[in-house]
Amino acid sequence: MTTSSRVMLVLASVPIHVVILGLLQVLGALGVFLFGMKIMSEGVQRVAGKRLRLALAGLTTNRFSGIATGFFTTSLVQSSSATTVLVVSFVNAGLLTLVQSIGVIMGANLGTTVTAWIVAMVGKFDVSSVALPLIGIGLPFLFIGKNKGKSWGETLLGFGLVFFGLGLLKDSVPDLRELIKTDPGTAETIRNVVTWMGGRGMASTLLYLFGGIILTLMVQSSSAAMAITMTCALNGWLGDVGDPMLVFRNSAAIVLGENIGTTVTAWLAALGANVNARRAARAHFTFNVIGVLWMLIIFKPFTMMAWHLAGYLQDHFPSAAGDAHKSEIGFATAIFHSAFNFANICLLVAFIPQIAKLVEWWVRDKSPHASDVRLKYISQGLVDLGELNLAEAETATKRMNTITSQMFDGFVNVLNNPHEDLSSEVVRLKRMEDDCDLLLHDITSYLIQCSAREVGPGNADQITSMLRIVSEHEEASDRIYRLVKVVQRKYEKGHQFSDDRHRELSSLCTQVRAILDLCTNALSGVTAEMFENANRLEDRIDQLRKQHNKSAMRRMQSEGEVPTEMLYTEINNHLEAIGNHALNVIESAQRSKESKSYVRADDD
Incomplete structure (x- = not known):
């Protein structure tokens, strides 16, 4: 019997209400995480909105200051999609030039890697020991705080919900090793499918990469996609954690796909905007695709380097749960995500003018002498801006x-x-x-x-x-x-x-x-x-x-x-x-x- 036949047979044997309930639990946990990120981002905007606006519009005099601005803005807002959409909006308004926007977008790609480190650290401690106190501290400010005090309360509440949602997501995705004890047939079938997908060399890498693109398009948030990826990797859905290097490489391939998928949000936001805004969105796509292409060439040695670094960190931050494999996979994925984006910036920062010329050729101004005075509200959808x-x-x-x-x-x-x-x-x-x-x-x-x-x-x-x-x-x-x-x-x-x-x-x-x-x-x-x-x-x-x-x-x-x-x-x-x-x-x-x-x- 083929693998696909076994999958269909197992799915047919599982009661439909069990499948629906499991999916709803995962979606509910993801919803808590996204809602927390939304509240936290909007709270940060109200606390430091004017400063963030001034930073984005005024601290981008050169490509390096633009990268730093994009990194810190995304680290605060916790959404590279929100930052890149905001950059497209600023380019549309003439607040940023195309070259300046590319630098900010590069920094935003690096800033979004903070999420991976948060997820990696979830295994280091009891999530509720951090999440609930943060919610408890922030809640009173919502009722007694005024203006910025209330906004600080929303920021703490949102950050607590982010941790709480990650904990729920971790608990709602079943661990395949535990599933073997309760339902060995289903667990074995899933393991066969994962083994089939992961044992085909570069084809497997491309398959998982494509899955990362689809996942990011579905949840419309690279941070949420990263949380799902790492949770599935730690629970054995991307391979047997007994072979942690394979699991890590599968999750790293998904991360590459997420880097491409996250560019679609800015692309869609730029529809109907002016020529420069559309060029900024294409520059985001071009930068990320070039990065993925060169990474695929050196994928194995680069992931090996990230794995060794993860082992070093693992020695200094032993897992609270005593599961070294899980901890190492989480750290390795976070290291790969950060190292890949940082290396991509270092490699392409000197070519920002060439990327600008490429997208200018790609998106031509059909009416260069026409008056362009229209104003368009551009929103990311998940996080209000x-x-x-x-x-x-x-x-x-x-x-x-x-x-x-x-x-x-x-x-x-x-x-x-x-x-x-x-x-x-x-x-x-x-x-x-x-x-x-x-x-x-x-x-x-x-x-x-x-x-x-x-x-x-x-x-x-x-x-x-x-x-x-x-x-x-x-x-x-x-x-x-x-x-x-x-x-x-x-x-x-x-x-x-x-x-x-x-x-x-x-x-x-x-x-x-x-x-x-x-x-x-x-x-x-x-x-x-x-x-x-x-x-x-x-x-x-x-x-x-x-x-x-x-x-x-x-x-x-x-x-x-x-x-x-x-x-x-x-x-x-x-x-x-x-x-x-x-x-x-x-x-x-x-x-x-x-x-x-x-x-x-x-x-x-």
Whole structure:
């Protein structure tokens, strides 16, 4: 009888409710582990979200600092998928270049190996002796803690659930040696299947590698896939633990597959994003596939090296359970995972520019001159990234501010050059106004999606502030384009302003441009002096508008050209309205700053 026939015969003899119950126990344990990782990751985001955003966006000046940033971020968030999706999001927003993103992704691959060490250490002590105390410490903070105190409680609770879930997973996957005593037929059949899969040289390595890809795609988490792999290896599902070297090599092959499988998450996240974001996702895939290919060439000597290192560690950290084979397999898998990713970084870090060129050739920009202003919320699915994704909204808000300022400069250019054909400039300004409309829609939708996740009080106020700011910018851009149309109508009708009127409008435009500059500075932080200057400028703009309109009314009463003076008055009113919108932006930024200061004081 063939192996496949024996498997079908055994499966048919096992009661269906036993199979379902066993699967549910494994899935339940995996669910506790993933839920703990989710809570812990989101707690860390709320504790250090601003610092993580600044680290990802600002500490990636070279490839080595990018690698370090990716490593520490993933070690904290405990999800390489979340980090790489966040990198894709930042590239989409223009916060990271393609070359910078590759360095961060390399570091994320190394950071995710922390999970393997956690799982390897589970056999060193009683999991409940760590998990339950952590949950016990974190739980009270959920009820009595405020802001960061509560977030610290969630972090401890999540970390405890991660350990608790690993312990449950270890207990829910049956040990084949124990199964031999209760159901020798089933155990023997499973052992025959594993022996058949593991005794075919390189074909077995490729078979287990493919299984690692499928496993990671199914659970959508390389950390969870690693936990399952190591648990199955320690319980004899990847070979007889009496032959630990074979079990280790099978688990190492699965780890290689998981390194490829985890790239799919970022690939899917980049669908619909801009060209650079898709390139970053392809770079992640390329980097990991190249690493797997060269590792397959030296797979046997590399695993032998990891095995010897594991034996050295085993001598210094004897197993609490007294099972040396199990302990050595766990350490060897963790060592292989870390050593492989570290070696891959060392080998390819010098070729980051070449990888960037490869993915640029792979993902071509079909419209390099098109305006790319769309904003897309990118989420990993398992771990909410509402806290960290705010950086992209901040960048889009600043981009909207830049467009508004550039539109105003374009209006002044049209106003001051009545004898030139600036129809192409009018078309460009209309396109910019349309971009502002799109950004208002995208940023609003994006911020609503961010706020649908759990965010800290300070960031909740920041979301409210940004919603007001982008609305004011969109109103200002509408006003600016109306000004352009008014000036265009003036030229078409042949109306002429006197030199005095031009000087008055130039004076008012100068004041409006000054308050728009303050808007730009306010998005990076509002000072008391800046706020006073903004109010003073707005008062001056309002005063000039009233003076100019009164003069226009007097000229109309003394038989001046009414249509010309009406156009002049309309321009003054629009300019004053733009000043009002700019002041509203600065006031919103000021309130956001005050709420953040209150939250920090409350945390202290």
